Amino acid sequence: MLAAIEAGGTKFVCAVGDHQFNIIDRTSFPTTYPEETMAKIIGFFDAYDEIEAMGIGSFGPIGINQHASNYGYITSTPKVKWRNYNFLGEMKKHYQFPIGWTTDVNAACLGEYHLGSGKDKHSCIYLTVGTGVGGGAIFNGRFIEGFGHAEMGHIILRNHSADPFQGVCPYHGNCLEGLASGPAIEKRVGVKAEELDKNHQVWEMIGHYLAQALLNYTLILRPERIILGGGVMNQSKVLTCVKKEFALMLAGYVDTPEVDEYIVLPSLGNNAGITGGLILAHQLL
Amino acid sequence: MLAAIEAGGTKFVCAVGDHQFNIIDRTSFPTTYPEETMAKIIGFFDAYDEIEAMGIGSFGPIGINQHASNYGYITSTPKVKWRNYNFLGEMKKHYQFPIGWTTDVNAACLGEYHLGSGKDKHSCIYLTVGTGVGGGAIFNGRFIEGFGHAEMGHIILRNHSADPFQGVCPYHGNCLEGLASGPAIEKRVGVKAEELDKNHQVWEMIGHYLAQALLNYTLILRPERIILGGGVMNQSKVLTCVKKEFALMLAGYVDTPEVDEYIVLPSLGNNAGITGGLILAHQLL
Numbered sequence: 166m167l168a169a170i171e172a173g174g175t176k177f178v179c180a181v182g183d184h185q186f187n188i189i190d191r192t193s194f195p196t197t198y199p200e201e202t203m204a205k206i207i208g209f210f211d212a213y214d215e216i217e218a219m220g221i222g223s224f225g226p227i228g229i230n231q232h233a234s235n236y237g238y239i240t241s242t243p244k245v246k247w248r249n250y251n252f253l254g255e256m257k258k259h260y261q262f263p264i265g266w267t268t269d270v271n272a273a274c275l276g277e278y279h280l281g282s283g284k285d286k287h288s289c290i291y292l293t294v295g296t297g298v299g300g301g302a303i304f305n306g307r308f309i310e311g312f313g314h315a316e317m318g319h320i321i322l323r324n325h326s327a328d329p330f331q332g333v334c335p336y337h338g339n340c341l342e343g344l345a346s347g348p349a350i351e352k353r354v355g356v357k358a359e360e361l362d363k364n365h366q367v368w369e370m371i372g373h374y375l376a377q378a379l380l381n382y383t384l385i386l387r388p389e390r391i392i393l394g395g396g397v398m399n400q401s402k403v404l405t406c407v408k409k410e411f412a413l414m415l416a417g418y419v420d421t422p423e424v425d426e427y428i429v430l431p432s433l434g435n436n437a438g439i440t441g442g443l444i445l446a447h448q449l450l
Numbered sequence: 451m452l453a454a455i456e457a458g459g460t461k462f463v464c465a466v467g468d469h470q471f472n473i474i475d476r477t478s479f480p481t482t483y484p485e486e487t488m489a490k491i492i493g494f495f496d497a498y499d500e501i502e503a504m505g506i507g508s509f510g511p512i513g514i515n516q517h518a519s520n521y522g523y524i525t526s527t528p529k530v531k532w533r534n535y536n537f538l539g540e541m542k543k544h545y546q547f548p549i550g551w552t553t554d555v556n557a558a559c560l561g562e563y564h565l566g567s568g569k570d571k572h573s574c575i576y577l578t579v580g581t582g583v584g585g586g587a588i589f590n591g592r593f594i595e596g597f598g599h600a601e602m603g604h605i606i607l608r609n610h611s612a613d614p615f616q617g618v619c620p621y622h623g624n625c626l627e628g629l630a631s632g633p634a635i636e637k638r639v640g641v642k643a644e645e646l647d648k649n650h651q652v653w654e655m656i657g658h659y660l661a662q663a664l665l666n667y668t669l670i671l672r673p674e675r676i677i678l679g680g681g682v683m684n685q686s687k688v689l690t691c692v693k694k695e696f697a698l699m700l701a702g703y704v705d706t707p708e709v710d711e712y713i714v715l716p717s718l719g720n721n722a723g724i725t726g727g728l729i730l731a732h733q734l735l
């Protein structure tokens with residue numbers, strides 16, 4: 166039996182699954198403070214005594230360098246109670262089985278790579294466009310990471326000529342997340358993104374910024390597929406706009422798969438992250 | 451005995467070396483047209499009958515997908531005579547030994563990764579800032595590539611507020627290469643980059659643009675080291691400006707190695723590419 170945790174800034178999902186990554190049982194609860202959350206996690210998993218390994222995909226930033234003192238920690242998160250919290254260390258106090266540790270977006274990427282929209286490819290990027298913008302990349306089965314994990318939601322973009330918006334990223338203002346996340350849309354137009362009309366011009370701008378980011382990712386990584394998830398992608402107009410703008414900006418400069426094959430939605434839906442956690446666990450066996 | 455070719459847009463370098471990557475013999479000649487160049491290549495290597503494998507680092511774009519019909523080709527290069535030229539195929543007609551095939555910048559990256567400025571790291575990026583701007587990345591011994599090879603010199607940047615320059619990239623105008631290559635410097639100021647005073651304000655701008663690019667690479671890839679080569683880096687002011695601007699823009703947002711350890715010059719000098727070619731050859735044995 167495999168175990169997985171999707172540790173999100175808003176809610177935690179815990180699940181156990183079989184070796185085919187079918188979910189046998191799951192639970193979820195709001196992210197409050199570490200002690201309370203940890204008690205719920207342990208309450209859930211303690212009911213299963215056949216767990217062989219666990220995979221955790223966590224909100225971050227997190228420490229992923231096994232040789233660094235902050236390995237396994239949630240580090241400089243804006244969520245004060247979770248800052249410098251030794252999440253993996255705490256889990257290891259309770260469990261003897263091996264535990265894999267990566268970011269929430271890497272876990273979702275892993276799920277989609279093996280069983281979802283990336284399953285026939287050797288490389289893919291998964292980008293979530295929600296409360297924040299975050300991404301993970303897998304090439305030949307391995308995450309792209311080095312000194313730390315990717316933070317591809319915070320790249321610098323060129324401002325759209327008709328967009329004076331300063332952005333909402335607390336660190337950078339108008340980085341990708343600052344310009345194209347759900348809260349950025351809400352701040353621009355004064356209405357929650359999910360309540361905004363399909364024909365509002367802001368969707369073209371969001372499409373433009375995402376396309377710019379995708380173009381840079383493409384030139385740097387040349388993935389075979391890019392998967393766009395997160396709440397903002399529920400507005401179907403966004404995908405249409407991204408593809409149109411991407412094709413315009415790319416202008417055939419480098420080869421990519423045909424745009425409808427290249428820029429796609431996730432196919433595991435809400436299960437991408439937790440499935441990725443199970444896969445991460447399985448890799449430890 | 452190993453063989454290597456560094457196929458540049460201006461000149462070709464051919465070399466043979468031993469298994470410790472010492473260069474035993476080398477030659478170089480201007481890049482003219484394929485038949486003439488090929489005759490010179492073959493003339494050089496035919497003198498050695500103990501070659502076990504060869505590595506080629508070529509100017510591009512090139513076809514690197516082994517399953518695609520353009521594998522081994524120089525593809526859409528502005529050099530008309532070399533466009534859609536089956537370079538690897540032509541070499542394979544003459545030689546029975548295995549031949550590795552990658553971009554010129556990937557080969558230089560491989561040399562620096564194993565024997566130069568990246569040799570104690572698991573991941574690095576090599577960026578050349580010369581007539582063009584191009585880059586390669588290696589993570590855990592493998593090139594970052596997927597549907598094609600990286601074209602990281604052409605990413606989109608935000609214009610510097612004091613820089614109205616439109617850029618010289620024939621494809622994009624003001625992409626990184628369009629703004630920060632040697633020809634971009636010359637076009638801006640009307641003097642060859644190597645003749646320009648150290649105190650000219652353009653160096654700060656070049657530093658700014660390169661720092662912006664390095665910031666995006668950092669957020670997407672998180673390499674342990676970035677190596678900056680190419681003719682423009684001969685102006686020592688550039689490295690100083692890049693590091694200063696990079697630290698300012700990063701503003702501690704993600705961890706990187708200390709900037710003097712992180713952004714460095716190559717240590718193999720002009721031999722990076724040809725050494726990388728020998729390493730590529732060795733990997734085939």
Ligand SMILES: Nc1ncnc2c1ncn2[C@@H]1O[C@H](COP(=O)(O)OP(=O)(O)O)[C@@H](O)[C@H]1O
Pocket residue numbers: 173175293294295296297346347348357358359360394395396397398399400
């Ligand atoms: N149908 C929708 N259209 C556009 N935006 C949406 C829609 N539904 C949710 N959102 C936005 O997505 C964001 C939440 O993203 P989500 O991925 O669900 O959560 P999180 O990023 O917190 O994990 C919110 O900013 C919300 O406004």
Ligand SMILES: Nc1ncnc2c1ncn2[C@@H]1O[C@H](COP(=O)(O)OP(=O)(O)O)[C@@H](O)[C@H]1O
Pocket residue numbers: 458460578579580581582631632633642643644645679680681682683684685
């Ligand atoms: N000392 C120097 N300072 C600044 N720029 C230089 C210097 N030397 C050469 N360059 C510029 O570098 C470019 C050539 O780069 P190089 O890497 O040598 O060749 P290539 O990119 O063609 O392989 C030219 O545009 C030249 O103006």
Ligand SMILES: [Zn+2]
Pocket residue numbers: 318319320334335336337338340341342343
């Ligand atoms: Zn940001």
Ligand SMILES: [Zn+2]
Pocket residue numbers: 603604605619620621622623625626627628
């Ligand atoms: Zn360009």
